Amino acid sequence: MLLERITAALLVPGVLLLVRYASSEPVPVRFSEGLVHGFLVLSAADGSHLADGDLEQTVRGDRVTSRLVFRFTDGSLHDDTAVFSERRQFAFVSEHLIQKGPSFPQPIDMAVASDGQTTVKYVDSRGVPKTAAARFDTGDLANGIILTLLKNVRPETAPKELSLIVATPEPRLVKLKISVAGTDSFSTGRRGRKAVHYVLTPDIGGVKGLIAPLVGKQPPDSHVWILEGDAPAFVKSEQPFFNGGALWRIELTSPAWPRTASSR
Numbered sequence: 001m002l003l004e005r006i007t008a009a010l011l012v013p014g015v016l017l018l019v020r021y022a023s024s025e026p027v028p029v030r031f032s033e034g035l036v037h038g039f040l041v042l043s044a045a046d047g048s049h050l051a052d053g054d055l056e057q058t059v060r061g062d063r064v065t066s067r068l069v070f071r072f073t074d075g076s077l078h079d080d081t082a083v084f085s086e087r088r089q090f091a092f093v094s095e096h097l098i099q100k101g102p103s104f105p106q107p108i109d110m111a112v113a114s115d116g117q118t119t120v121k122y123v124d125s126r127g128v129p130k131t132a133a134a135r136f137d138t139g140d141l142a143n144g145i146i147l148t149l150l151k152n153v154r155p156e157t158a159p160k161e162l163s164l165i166v167a168t169p170e171p172r173l174v175k176l177k178i179s180v181a182g183t184d185s186f187s188t189g190r191r192g193r194k195a196v197h198y199v200l201t202p203d204i205g206g207v208k209g210l211i212a213p214l215v216g217k218q219p220p221d222s223h224v225w226i227l228e229g230d231a232p233a234f235v236k237s238e239q240p241f242f243n244g245g246a247l248w249r250i251e252l253t254s255p256a257w258p259r260t261a262s263s264r
Contacts, residue, residue, distance in 0.1 A: 032059075065083050117133070119171075169243070
């Protein structure tokens, strides 16, 4: 890989460029999560249909389990289960992510424990099964709960950054710089509404972070739209699903009923 070769060349004896991150403040709970089953659709940037999804969420005490599943038209699967607590402040507990099928360049099975111990099982380009492991700080970890956190912040006081463990395929900790791009208009039926547009910019850090933009490896920004109010709601997001992936769009969808004689 060109990026890895350039990085290795810059790590000369006595010179190590690293970016030290300050831990972000935890996000306080403004709105408690509850029982949810939402229907979602996943599309490419050109609007072509990729997958149908379900968001299922259950609550036991102050612990929330959220499972996001996308079943692709080509048979691929994205299955992400995150557990977090909501006692005054949101706190990451665990995550299990499975990605497999033609839509993903590498099958991934990643598990993140409450102590930050992360294990990634994957298959390399030669078809050989591999396992990589690392441990990270979970103080401001947002794996699987970014949308929940953004529903609970105010645009003017949103955290400046969040941490995210990603599979590259080896586990790696990145920072997501959060900014607000204003509000965008949308409608439900004939009613016009506005959603806050959040931009999440990956900050890789270290030597690789400095070199990535020069060799075309800088990950794209992600975008999330949240409807504010007494009951904030997720509206839409655009984000890559894997390392080097294009932006895919997640939107809400409604059930469609078959037309029967009585309905006609």
